[in-house]
Amino acid sequence: MDIQKLKQEAAWHSLSWESIYSLLDTSGKGLTNEESSARLSQFGPNKLPESSKTTLSRIILHQVMNPLIFILVLAALVSILIGEGEDAIFILLVILINTGLGTYQEYNAEKSAQALQQLMKIQAKVHRSGQIKTVSSEDLVPGDLVYLESGMKVPADIRLWEASVLEIDESFLTGESLASKKKTGNLELEITVPDRINMAFAGATVLSGRGKGVVVETGISTQVGKIAQNVAKGTSAKPPLILRMEKFIKQITFFIVGLSFIIAFILNWQGMDWASIFFFVVALAVSAIPEGLPVALTVALSIATRRMAKRNVIVRRLNAVEALGSCTIIASDKTGTLTVNQQTAKKILLDNGNRYSVLGEGYNGEGAIEAENYEKDDPQALEALVRVGIMANEGGLRKEGSDWIHHGDAMDVALLGLGFKHGRDPEEMKQSYHTGGIIPYESERKFSGAFYTLEDEIRFGAKGALETILGFCHCDQEFIDQKVKEAENYASKGYRVLAFAEGVSLTFEKKDTYSEEDIPKLHFLGMVCFIDPLRSEAKESIKKCKQAGIKVLMITGDHPATALNISKELGIAVDGRQVVTGQMLLDAGSTESEAYHKLVINSSVFARVSPIQKLEIVDVLIKAGEFVAVTGDGVNDAPALKRANIGVAMGSGTDVAKEVGSMIVTDDNFSSIVAGVEEGRFAYDNVRKVIFLLISTGGALVLLVLLAILFGLPLPFLAVQLLWLNLVTNGIQDVALAFEGGEPGAMKKRPRKPSETIFNSVMINQTLVASITIGVIVFGFWYWLIEIQKMSEYHARDLALLLMVFMQNFHAFNSRSETTSIFKIPLKRNWILVIGVIAAQGIHILSMHIPFMQKALKIGPITLQEWFYVILLAIPILIVMELFKLYTNRKSESEK
Incomplete structure (x- = not known):
């Protein structure tokens, strides 16, 4: 061959x-x-x-392959070279804690099933x-x-x-x-x-x-x-947080390097030798790096994963937490996500003009049949239609405990559910009516039927396509045209329509197979309209997405008419011009062509698309600058799930989808995805809060050192004291800040622009204000202690260090919101922060009285009066940041 x-x-x-x-x-x-x-x-x-399994060593490697970790390792090595062993130990401890937390989280979440092989x-x-x-x-x-x-x-x-x-x-x-x-x-x-x-x-x-x-x-x-x-x-698009953190690391690296050159020039101008300058600049660079950021970041994302799990979203990779909150587009599967994925009888249209609505949804018997109107009181007509739906049926539906078990064709199962809602047990009915024979459904026939005994008569019931069933009945052309028009009207709304008819057989005889020649003339009973119902929460969730500035796309393998009607009901599309089929994409030519791109960008519904086309749609959107979240449950969704910025697999879907996805929605519900978006936004806000706290206090330390150099004063803090502030005092608070509850209104803001860095204008302004305020106040205090009070450097550093701790304590509360006053944020939203601030202050005071810590940190006890005065000096950071928030809020309001 x-x-x-x-x-x-x-x-x-x-x-x-x-x-x-x-x-x-x-x-x-x-x-x-x-x-x-x-x-x-x-x-x-x-x-x-077979794909390679995710090993523990690979997860650990994934955790340490982080630019900030690289900088910390370099800082530890430099600390060892300059003889600051305590600094190196602190830094390596941070790396160990961060790696341990991240590995634990990812290892627990990883489900490395060999799905495609299964x-x-x-x-x-x-x-x-x-x-x-x-x-x-x-x-x-x-x-x-x-x-x-x-x-x-x-x-x-x-x-x-x-x-x-x-x-x-x-x-x-x-x-x-x-x-x-x-x-x-x-x-x-x-x-x-x-x-x-x-x-x-x-x-x-x-x-x-x-x-x-x-x-x-x-x-x-x-x-x-x-x-x-x-x-x-395929390659996965980088999560937004990774992109922003990479930009952030570049920014802070360039800033520190640039600042180091400036300081080196100043020190050389003042007469310091180059060897001393090198070691001092390296030490200052180490102190400027936010060593506690990796740990706080990992904790913030871990907290978000637990919160998401409570809202039915399981996160497999920590970086995916914030990615979902950053998405500008959600490309959602229809079946099972926006709908319940269970055909349900919703409308009954009897021949006598009576109309019924069917309550309940899904493959079960829970619900009822309610009359919309009675043109003719004929309860037997409804009974006959339900009977035919049960008898000419090859499906199965039964209740076992609290669960409903089903098998067979979706329409057959839906009709059995209709029987239960009418008060009939399908199995009992089949047994009591003694089925005499069936004509099974075949696509060429477009109908199925069954013979059964009722009131000493052999009857035949049939269900199927309207045109086929009408062909078995005594009907004039006007009646046929009326029913066809009625069926087309419901079909245009996304319903599938089956017709029903019944008649008495006078020539029935028992045999193995039956054909259309054995069918007697039938009486038309009516039609039943079926639909895969929308999830009750889907419409409101899509509305919430729109308020959040997120565009929702529907990508499905279903018929364009069905997709259009469901999308219109959900508010995804307005008319057919927003619907694109797989064939239309093929006709548009190359995926690189302008016509293809316009077709994708300007559409909201994609119907009858292949798996590769779904991948191409996602690729076009990402290249257009969108952050795309893709949902899916099948093997066909796997390429798109992997390519997306964030792949969201459905809990009931294939293992293939779950393996590729970054997170799994356990209840298959679109509303859970929206809840995940909200938690993702909360997580990113908390990451910003932590970064603001660390960078503003770090910036204050740099400013403090610069001012001391410029004024010819001794350095306010030793290297080990800088690390104590960064890793212990602030380290407790930034982790506690990561527990901050979500701020109201997060889902009423537009998504962050893909090009936006963590340090946007708001972050830059508030960081500068906070850094200058803290740095100037602490320097002023240091100048007063050294130059005015002529205090010893040892005790002056002790007091200055305590002031910095208090500044960090108060500033942690400033960091709870970029816009809201700390006096309007309830403490109950984050009791852990309150406890963390008290703990940070308590640990520092305790360290002043423990000999080992006194020796390590070069500190000692202070008087209660000194402690009280230091508190008063720290209060201005609260006042300044409150005034800054008031100013920025008013400016924002005036610009609207």
């Missing part, structure tokens, strides 16, 4: 059987054992390459050497003759030559909410995967019927395999 020729031929759905047999060198009898063994050596096993590890029934045998799906080869039956997993990509009432669930691959009804025969060349109804694809589930076909693709060449290749080759 020519493998190269075989690989080039991918349009199996369009080929004649003669061409297929020729290409595969097989026949309608399958292969021999010898041929299959030879081909297994040639093509390899029918499985996908889809392929199944048994297959094949015809080899004249015998039907069961083999491992891994042993299948192109040319094998395979049998399919209800409940089986499809073991490879198969071209069907027999399909008897064969329905296959391919939603994991195509995104279609309804089962694919299979048939044989050649199809057109240029059709998408969902429309290839003469094919069965690896990993799909046979829901009903039976079939037979020839294996045409195995392993990596299957549709699942092609997706696996895209996932493997």
